[in-house]
């Protein structure tokens with residue numbers, strides 16, 4: 165999707181909120197929109213999502229399916245959660261059965277199961293925000309636009325946001341997200357767009373590879389399945405090690421220390437992925453390596 169010399173003002177002869185904005189985002193990319201309060205971040209996102217039309221210039225190659233999550237979900241509507249989401253799913257192009265399935269999946273996934281029959285105005289702010297996220301995901305979006313998505317969400321629900329972003333990127337979609345709270349440190353590799361004085365500038369890429377190493381601990385019995393799933397998702401599994409894991413005392417506490425590291429493929433090595441957990445040793449290319457971590 166490309167913003168091509170886009171200008172926006174809300175009123176004829178009003179001041180220009182955005183001037184000559186040129187920007188482009190492609191499949192699998194995420195851009196974080198930064199800038200002071202009132203500078204025009206929401207305006208830019210609404211232009212990208214197609215909620216606003218440019219006063220001048222144009223937005224081209226916008227994907228057919230756009231998920232738009234406004235900063236505040238408009239909860240002042242006389243529908244129940246299920247009724248609202250089903251209507252949104254039909255608008256997004258689902259058949260009646262498809263809509264039912266999509267709504268069942270996303271209400272469950274976002275922990276909205278208990279609120280299906282609750283009317284929107286009766287929802288707490290955080291729950292209403294989750295309904296906003298659900299409606300944006302009902303049809304896999306080619307472009308997901310999130311305006312301050314962490315606002316109003318509790319700690320557990322905040323974890324959902326990077327998860328949904330990753331899902332869209334993995335599906336070949338693009339993501340635009342504004343954030344003034346610094347939550348986006350959880351999105352390594354994102355492009356940074358800054359809005360100031362009506363214009364948009366992009367921070368030059370650092371030149372570092374957009375790769376991150378993620379350490380994770382899983383129950384021993386689930387190692388083979390986890391490795392298989394990670395590989396199926398296109399991640400590169402560097403190494404699997406035996407691990408005495410005790411949860412850190414705080415969420416930011418020190419990483420646990422391994423008590424032993426079996427030789428890869430040797431006695432004590434984990435069963436190989438993709439072989440149905442049959443107890444074979446890890447001996448495929450890509451498993452061995454110096455760092456006991458998982459990357460994508």
Ligand SMILES: Nc1ncnc2c1ncn2[C@@H]1O[C@H](COP(=O)(O)OP(=O)(O)OP(=O)(O)O)[C@@H](O)[C@H]1O
Pocket residue numbers: 174181199200201202203204205206207208235344
């Ligand atoms: N519907 C509207 N009518 C008139 N002016 C508007 C409208 N929406 C936004 N504005 C003005 O446009 C400017 C940019 O607003 P915008 O909401 O895009 O900024 P923002 O960077 O997203 O702010 P925040 O961080 O506070 O959400 C502001 O001066 C705002 O008052």
